[in-house]
Each structure stands twice: as structure tokens, then as C-alpha cells.
Amino acid sequence: MRLEHVGRRHGLRGPWVLREVGLDLPAGTLVRVLGTNGTGKSTLLRIVAGVDAPTDGRVTGRPDRTAYVPERFPVALPFTAGDYLVHLGRIQGLGPAAARAGAGEWLERFGAAEHARTDMAELSKGTSQKVAVAQALLADPDLLVLDEAWTGLDTGARAELDAAVRERRAAGATVVFVDHDPRRLAGEADAVYEVASGRVREKAPPERDPAGTPTGADEEATPGPRVRIAVSGGRGPLPGRLPGAPVVTAPGPGDTATVLTVDAAHSDALLAALLAASWHIDHLTTEGVRV
């Protein structure tokens, strides 16, 4: 997907918000958009998602399955959360059974399964944000646009969204996101763009090897530094899907700690997910660190 000489102004004679934007968004990449408030980041994301059309220039090659999470989603809709997700799944092209199953699965993953029958108008801010994120992930989009989608989510749901973003990229989707937390998916973006005074320029991702931009598949092939996390005492079994797909070693006889080994890039997200699931972190070591 590509943006060529894209410009956007509000209304017919409003001021230009963006000028001469050229962006290349290949499949299977994670793209971060930076910028201070009011610089036009959200406008750029809306154009990428196809919500707004550019005033100037053109957008080519946008995938059919596009999903967008707006920056605020305190929506008073006359549906229950479950029904809303089923409607959105159908609009994104899923059949009735697949839409219903997907709605249940994603609410479960974000820890909002008990709110499936709650009216949208009665949801808390955080839960309605979970619904906003769930609708975007329902139909396995090929283009996922996240405008500060993490804001308002609890720690477990944030880790889950991080994991979902990695899954989408690994499945060949383009993911474009804005988040004010610099640690969000730090070092994982394939490209970083900065929006300032209506222009967009590429920033070299600081933590990337200059030899090439590795994709998700390459990352798994090259062993980087790994982190061993020894945990114990969770109130239940380990959560089904953990960020970074760690190697889990069950406790041996006379031992209480379960050991998880994961890429250093995913360790923060994994720790957050474990803490959110009420597990106790006993011990933390790194292996293969080049200091």
C-alpha cells in the first residue's frame, strides 16, 4: 500500500493539515507514527484507514480488510457489546457463525467476556475501548490502524493487544500505530515516521540493524538475547496466549517455580501479562546479552 503526494485540508477552504505526504506501507510490517499533539497524526491515520479521502494525491493498494481503532470510543450505541461485535464482524465479511465465535473469542482474550450482554452505553471507558480493539481484530484484517488504541486498557489487555499486533504482522498484515508511550512495542517497528507541521518524514528506527529491516519471520530465526523468568503461585493456570510465545518449563519434583524463556524484545510484555494474571515473579535472568 502506498500514499503519493497526499494532502488533506478540512472542508473546502480550511487550512491544510497534511501536505505532500509520501508513504510506503508494505505488507507484513509494523509502522510507528510519532508526533506531538495536533500535528496531524490522527488525520494521517484516518487517510491510511480510508475513513477520510485525501484532498490531494492518491492512496493505492489499500487491502480490502481494513480495521481502524479511533482514539476515543466512548460510544453510546443501542446494542450490547456482543451484538455490536457481531454486526461489525458481518460488515467486515464474516459469516454469522464466524462473527459470533470471533466476538466471544476476542472479548475473552481482552478479559471482557462477562460484558458481552452489557449495553454499549453502560460500559466503562476501559471496557468500551476493549470492544473497540476487539472489533478491529475480529476479521483478521490485512491493514490494522491503531490510533492510541492502548489508552484506557488495563495491563493485561495492553499485553494482549501487543501480542495481537505481533500476530497480525507475522500473518502478513500491515500495522500502523500511534502511541504516546515510547516503550510501546519499542524497537519492533520496521519503520518510524514523524509528523511535524503538516509534513511526514521517516526516522531511522534506532534499535534496528542497519544491514536490513528484519521481518517477524527473520526475528524468530536469529537468536537474540533471551530472558528467563521464574514464576510461581498463580491463582490459576498460565494464560493461554502469552506475548512472545515463551518456552515454558513446568516445575520439577520438589521445585515450585515454572520457568519461561522468551526473546528480550517480548520480556516486558510477558512480565506484564504474568503480573496481570496474579503470578509471582521469583527470579529474572538474561542469557546471551552483549554488554
Added chain:
Amino acid sequence: MTALLRYQTGLLLRSQRWLAPLLLYAAVLGVGVTMGEPVLGALGVAAAALLPVTAWSVRICLTHEPPAARSVVAAAAGRGRAHLAALLTGTGLSALVGVVAVLGVTAFSDRRGVTALAASTTGLLAALACALTGAAVGALASRPFVLAPGWSLAALVLGSLLALATTGSPAKHAVTALITGARTLTATPPWLACAAAAVLAAAVAFCACRASARLE
């Protein structure tokens, strides 16, 4: 498109905002039509009243969805298609009400001089012409052309009056055919007015859907 229409219909029916235009229509019919009056004149009232009611319900469908939810649907289905679904839902539901009204009015009016079939055909075509003209008025008086609610409402009322009173408007043509037909006891189905209204509504819908992603 089916999924979008289902979503928009659910949104309209569950929000209960359809109630106000429906009550307006019922009130106009209650005041304007009396039992046993000549059928074609009564059908003229039923058709004419459908125009502002359709314009209103189209405006409701275009404006009541929260902007965040609208953006989400626009990304999933395309902004133009989402706009078209809202237009079709507003038009379709009030056209349905119009059909029920025409059949009811035909059943309970004085049908001397015209057959029930001729009366209902003429009435249905006139109602369709008025509904489509009303849809065009509603689409032009709301997003993305008129954004401020006050101006939008003013444009809606003024546009509806003009569409019923201006010579050359398909709605005026269809209603006039019914009212003169009531005097001469001849039912002439307004095919031409209906076709003209369909062309007008399609042209307005095309422009509105194209403009929706660009102007807002």
C-alpha cells in the same frame, strides 16, 4: 451491503428515533384524511406528507451514529458504502410506512369511480415519488453538505416545502396528478414523476457518497 443495512436498521429501530417522524406522519394522516372521503384526494395527502417524513428519517439515519462508530464502519466497509447504507435505510423504512398508509387509505376511503387496483397503483407510485424526492432533500440537508444542526433543520423544512410547491418537482407532479384525478375521477399512475424522482435521488445519493469522505 446486507450487513451494513442490517446494522443501520438495528441502529435506527433500537434507538427509537424512528418514532418522531412516524408520529408526525400519523398525525398528518389523522388530521388530513377522513373516513369515506374520495380515495384519490386522500392518497394525495398520504403521498405529500411522506416527503418531509422521509427527509427527516434520512437525516436521522445520517446523523445519529456517533462519529467514532461511523469511522470504524467507514474503515471496514468504505465511507461511501456506509453513507449509502444510511441513506437506503432511512428511505426504505419510511417508504415501507408509506406503502402501509396507501393500502390503508385505499381500503377505508370512498372508491366510487375508480377501482381499488387503479387507486392503489396510483397511490403507491405517488408515494414512491414523494419518498424518493424526500430522500434527496434529506440527503442534501445533512452530512456532508450541511453540518450545523440548526441550518440542517432549516434546510430540511424549507427543502421539503419547496419540493412540494415548486413546478417541475417530481413530488409536486405526482401529488397534483392525484388531486386533479380526485376531481375528474380518473386515476393516472404518475410513472414519469416516479422515474424522475428515482433519477434525482440516485444522483443526489451518488454525490453525497462521493463527498462524504472528502468534505468532512
